[in-house]
Amino acid sequence: MTELLTAAQMRALEAAAIASGAVTGLELMERAWQGVVAAIFEEWPDFAVATEGGAAPQTDFYDAKHGLPPRYLDQDESSAWRAVVLCGPGNNGGDGFVVARLLHDVGWAVEVYLYGDPARLPQGARLNYERWCELGVVTPLDHKSCEWVGTPTLLIDALFGTGLTRALPDDLQGIFRIIAGLVTAPYHPRYRRCVAVDLPSGIDADTGKCWAADFTSVIRADLSVTFLTAKIGHFLGDPFSLGKLVVKPLGLPGEPFLERGFHNEPPQDRRVKLVDQRLFGKATPILRNRLGKAISWNKFDNGHALILSGGIASAGAARLAARGALRIGAGVVTVGCPPAALMVQAAQLTAVIVRAVRDAAALDAVLADARINALCLGPGLGLGAREAALVATALARRREPRATVLDADALTLIARDAALFDLLHGDCVLTPHAGEFARLFPDLAAKVAEPATKGPTYSKVDATRDAAKRAGCVVLFKGPDTVIAAPDGRCSINAALYDRAAPWLATAGSGDVLAGFITGLLARGFAPMDAAETAAWLHVECARSFGPGLIAEDVPEELPKVFRALGL
Ligand SMILES: NC(=O)C1=CN([C@@H]2O[C@H](COP(=O)(O)OP(=O)(O)OC[C@H]3O[C@@H](n4cnc5c(N)ncnc54)[C@H](O)[C@@H]3O)[C@@H](O)[C@H]2O)[C@@H](O)CC1
Numbered sequence: 001m002t003e004l005l006t007a008a009q010m011r012a013l014e015a016a017a018i019a020s021g022a023v024t025g026l027e028l029m030e031r032a033w034q035g036v037v038a039a040i041f042e043e044w045p046d047f048a049v050a051t052e053g054g055a056a057p058q059t060d061f062y063d064a065k066h067g068l069p070p071r072y073l074d075q076d077e078s079s080a081w082r083a084v085v086l087c088g089p090g091n092n093g094g095d096g097f098v099v100a101r102l103l104h105d106v107g108w109a110v111e112v113y114l115y116g117d118p119a120r121l122p123q124g125a126r127l128n129y130e131r132w133c134e135l136g137v138v139t140p141l142d143h144k145s146c147e148w149v150g151t152p153t154l155l156i157d158a159l160f161g162t163g164l165t166r167a168l169p170d171d172l173q174g175i176f177r178i179i180a181g182l183v184t185a186p187y188h189p190r191y192r193r194c195v196a197v198d199l200p201s202g203i204d205a206d207t208g209k210c211w212a213a214d215f216t217s218v219i220r221a222d223l224s225v226t227f228l229t230a231k232i233g234h235f236l237g238d239p240f241s242l243g244k245l246v247v248k249p250l251g252l253p254g255e256p257f258l259e260r261g262f263h264n265e266p267p268q269d270r271r272v273k274l275v276d277q278r279l280f281g282k283a284t285p286i287l288r289n290r291l292g293k294a295i296s297w298n299k300f301d302n303g304h305a306l307i308l309s310g311g312i313a314s315a316g317a318a319r320l321a322a323r324g325a326l327r328i329g330a331g332v333v334t335v336g337c338p339p340a341a342l343m344v345q346a347a348q349l350t351a352v353i354v355r356a357v358r359d360a361a362a363l364d365a366v367l368a369d370a371r372i373n374a375l376c377l378g379p380g381l382g383l384g385a386r387e388a389a390l391v392a393t394a395l396a397r398r399r400e401p402r403a404t405v406l407d408a409d410a411l412t413l414i415a416r417d418a419a420l421f422d423l424l425h426g427d428c429v430l431t432p433h434a435g436e437f438a439r440l441f442p443d444l445a446a447k448v449a450e451p452a453t454k455g456p457t458y459s460k461v462d463a464t465r466d467a468a469k470r471a472g473c474v475v476l477f478k479g480p481d482t483v484i485a486a487p488d489g490r491c492s493i494n495a496a497l498y499d500r501a502a503p504w505l506a507t508a509g510s511g512d513v514l515a516g517f518i519t520g521l522l523a524r525g526f527a528p529m530d531a532a533e534t535a536a537w538l539h540v541e542c543a544r545s546f547g548p549g550l551i552a553e554d555v556p557e558e559l560p561k562v563f564r565a566l567g568l
Pocket residue numbers: 014025028029032033088089090091092093095122159160161162163164165166167168169172197198211227
């Protein structure tokens with residue numbers, strides 16, 4: 001998996017690299033802008049050479065004294081393409097000045113705006129500001145000049161990056177709103193692309209929250225170019241304002257640390273990983289074996305999962321979970337249902353065993369079979385006294401606690417009854433969506449929902465971590481940015497975003513399949529955190545492999561194809 005960084009961790013790594021003498025701050029900035037420009041030209045190769053308009057018109061027609069706008073307003077289409085670079089008061093702005101220079105060198109008509117006092121720019125940014133001043137003017141960015149930004153072919157947002165840690169002042173909020181409105185207005189044919197340096201200005205790099213009034217006043221990017229590795233905030237909040245995310249190396253001596261972990265590892269509860277295909281890489285042969293190539297003598301070597309079903313009307317949800325558990329590799333899957341639903345379930349299920357589980361006493365008897373090593377309660381279970389007793393029985397510690405997934409109705413029951421919550425143990429996995437999370441942890445959900453007005457802000461990562469600690473078990477908080485946390489502080493994000501976007505996965509019943517996937521992996525002996533991460537990643541892979549039109553029933557059926565593609 002890939003490490004995601006906080007702004008502070010990124011700064012610490014940069015500072016360590018500079019202190020070691022391996023690189024200077026200016027060199028880092030050079031590498032950053034090289035990365036930005038390379039990413040722009042890779043994304044839009046025709047941007048590498050400006051149009052045939054010949055020499056780019058210089059931007060020396062800004063009349064500061066009279067506050068006249070630059071002449072771009074009457075620039076005709078045959079002249080060089082117009083780029084506007086918005087620079088901020090820190091190193092993000094420093095990157096902007098250099099990008100401006102390079103675009104100018106390849107023939108763009110470049111206009112540079114600066115928010116802040118040039119005399120107070122940090123050293124490297126100041127130097128690049130001065131270099132730009134040899135080529136063109138810098139227009140102070142204020143409520144008036146921001147109107148002149150207009151609709152350029154290319155807008156570079158280098159106002160704020162990882163250094164934004166407090167709410168934007170009112171004047172800046174107004175400026176943001178105006179520019180965001182200008183560049184996203186559909187009636188402006190000239191507007192082509194917007195590139196955010198590091199991340200769209202206004203977004204908190206740690207939490208993905210928005211320091212502007214709201215996400216509509218963030219300048220939406222088509223491309224965000226970040227450095228070294230993505231930041232946590234790239235995957236939370238409203239990642240749709242980031243467009244495509246590209247990570248460019250900085251050539252730091254310790255860069256391979258991302259493969260191995262930090263040299264000076266921060267504590268577990270300060271690290272966040274991105275779940276990715278490295279789960280199945282060479283480094284994890286055990287995982288590969290467990291999923292695909294393990295030698296088993298009989299089906300019980302691969303575990304026996306028991307999934308409890310609700311009554312006739314809601315029995316389908318458990319079937320989806322059962323199919324998921326079976327496809328992901330549980331050796332045996334049993335659906336336990338109320339006697340009245342027996343016929344319905346038996347008529348629908350073939351490879352899955354069906355048995356009646358009338359009540360908690362019946363469940364107790366079923367659990368005497370020690371081969372049943374993973375349970376799943378919740379999908380379509382129901383919310384009555386019988387179901388609450390089933391949850392209590394499944395969680396009771398009289399016997400060795402079993403790996404147990406609690407989803408859907410089981411989460412609502414636990415939220416209603418503190419005694420049930422107290423029965424949670426370290427082999428449980430809770431899989432709430434946002435509504436269920438708010439029922440279980442109302443205070444944490446309220447903190448996540450708070451707008452960013454003063455730092456430090458509180459994110460879905462923070463909330464999931466706190467929830468896992470409080471529950472004493474793994475919590476998987478669903479969404480396009482699924483966050484998974486363990487009570488010991490381990491935390492990861494499984495993102496269905498950017499090149500892994502699969503919005504069609506938000507379809508009725510897909511969460512039931514996910515619960516089944518986790519249960520199946522638990523049955524195969526995966527530890528709860530590994531099971532949750534692996535299942536969440538495969539769930540999205542199935543959706544991507546199938547494509548739009550997916551319904552929940554398709555998700556488990558796509559798994560063999562995904563396994564084959566992984567070489568399992
Ligand atoms: N530090 C380095 O060596 C490198 C930094 N890089 C770039 O530098 C960025 C980080 O630079 P900085 O740490 O200077 O931070 P930023 O450039 O993101 O912003 C910091 C500046 O914004 C001001 N500011 C913060 N919150 C504000 C608010 N609410 N309203 C108004 N002003 C506010 C601060 O006073 C400071 O002047 C990264 O995002 C990246 O783009 C890259 O060039 C790679 C190398």
